[in-house]
Each structure stands twice: as C-alpha cells, then as structure tokens.
Amino acid sequence: MQHSGDLNSSSPAPQAKPPMPKVGVAVFLLKGDKLLLGRRLTTIGYNTFALPGGHLEFGESFEECAAREVKEETGLDIDKTEFLTATNNVFSEGANNHPLHLVCIFMRAVVADVNQVPQNVEPEKCGGWDWYHWNDLPKPLFKPLEVMIQGGFTPFPVSS
Numbered sequence: 805m806q807h808s809g810d811l812n813s814s815s816p817a818p819q820a821k822p823p824m825p826k827v828g829v830a831v832f833l834l835k836g837d838k839l840l841l842g843r844r845l846t847t848i849g850y851n852t853f854a855l856p857g858g859h860l861e862f863g864e865s866f867e868e869c870a871a872r873e874v875k876e877e878t879g880l881d882i883d884k885t886e887f888l889t890a891t892n893n894v895f896s897e898g899a900n901n902h903p904l905h906l907v908c909i910f911m912r913a914v915v916a917d918v919n920q921v922p923q924n925v926e927p928e929k930c931g932g933w934d935w936y937h938w939n940d941l942p943k944p945l946f947k948p949l950e951v952m953i954q955g956g957f958t959p960f961p962v963s964s
C-alpha cells in the first residue's frame with residue numbers, strides 16, 4: 805500500500821533545544837605580583853580588561869583547556885596550573901541578544917618561560933595583552949572579574 809503525504813505528519817513539530825549553561829575557563833596568569841590582562845573586543849564585556857580564557861571543549865580537563873586557550877590567545881606556554889574557584893553567572897547580553905548562562909572555572913598558572921612575551925594572536929578578539937600590578941589594575945575590568953576582586957578574591961598563594 806502506498807503512503808501519501810508526510811509519514812511523520814502526526815509527530816509533534818521538532819522543538820528548539822532549550823538553552824544550556826556553558827563552561828568557561830579563565831586563567832590568572834601570574835608573574836610576581838602582576839597578572840596578564842587583555843582588553844576584550846567581543847560582545848560580552850566589550851572594551852573591558854579580562855583574563856585569557858575560553859570555553860571548555862568536549863573531553864578536556866580544566867588544565868588542558870587553560871593551556872590551550874592561553875596558547876591560542878597569547879602564544880604563551882603555561883606551567884603549575886591549579887584550580888582556584890568557580891563562578892556561576894547569567895549574562896543578559898550574549899551572542900545574538902540571547903542570555904548566556906556561564907559556569908566559569910578560574911585557574912592559576914605561571915609562564916613556563918619567563919622570557920616569553922605575550923603576543924596578540926587574536927587581534928579581532930583582543931586589544932592586546934599586558935602585565936598589570938595587582939595593586940594597579942586597569943579600568944574597566946570585565947564585570948565578573950571586578951565583582952570577584954571587589955569581593956576580596958585574590959589569585960595569589962597565601963604566604964605562610
């Protein structure tokens with residue numbers, strides 16, 4: 805017997821996937837009492853100073869993601885990578901005006917070679933990288949970073 809029309813016509817229309825939280829990994833790259841910051845040129849936090857970082861890829865460890873993102877964005881190799889803390893934020897102004905729910909993992913690391921100089925590998929996403937003293941950070945900081953620091957967070961190891 806021949807069917808006419810759409811065999812699936814009685815099935816409900818496919819639903820748009822519900823939005824899911826994403827995982828970001830940002831790196832406090834430390835050099836003495838300085839840290840590496842770059843001016844963002846992307847939608848979220850445009851023109852604010854933020855840490856190198858990006859989104860966790862499927863199957864990656866936090867350490868692998870930190871090393872990959874720092875390399876992709878600055879050309880630097882990192883060492884002594886450690887987990888510090890995590891945040892949970894909803895950004896109202898994500899891509900295409902959709903809100904973005906982001907769990908961000910913050911790592912601490914140092915440069916593997918102190919003579920290596922940061923390169924602005926992705927000039928379309930960043931205005932340039934530089935080392936800034938913890939007591940003289942540039943303004944404006946990326947909002948989630950500013951909130952953490954104002955809340956008393958420090959990425960430096962506690963000296964005993």
Ligand SMILES: Nc1nc2c([nH]c(=O)n2[C@H]2C[C@H](O)[C@@H](COP(=O)(O)OP(=O)(O)OP(=O)(O)O)O2)c(=O)[nH]1
Pocket residue numbers: 827828829830831846848853854855856857858859860891893906908946948949
């Ligand atoms: N890079 C960076 N991301 C941060 C910081 N604080 C914070 O909450 N995040 C969150 C928000 C970002 O949307 C998310 C991922 O970083 P990103 O926005 O730099 O992502 P990206 O385009 O470089 O990454 P990708 O999609 O190419 O993997 O991490 C920070 O100081 N620096």
Ligand SMILES: [Mg+2]
Pocket residue numbers: 856857858877
């Ligand atoms: Mg990034």
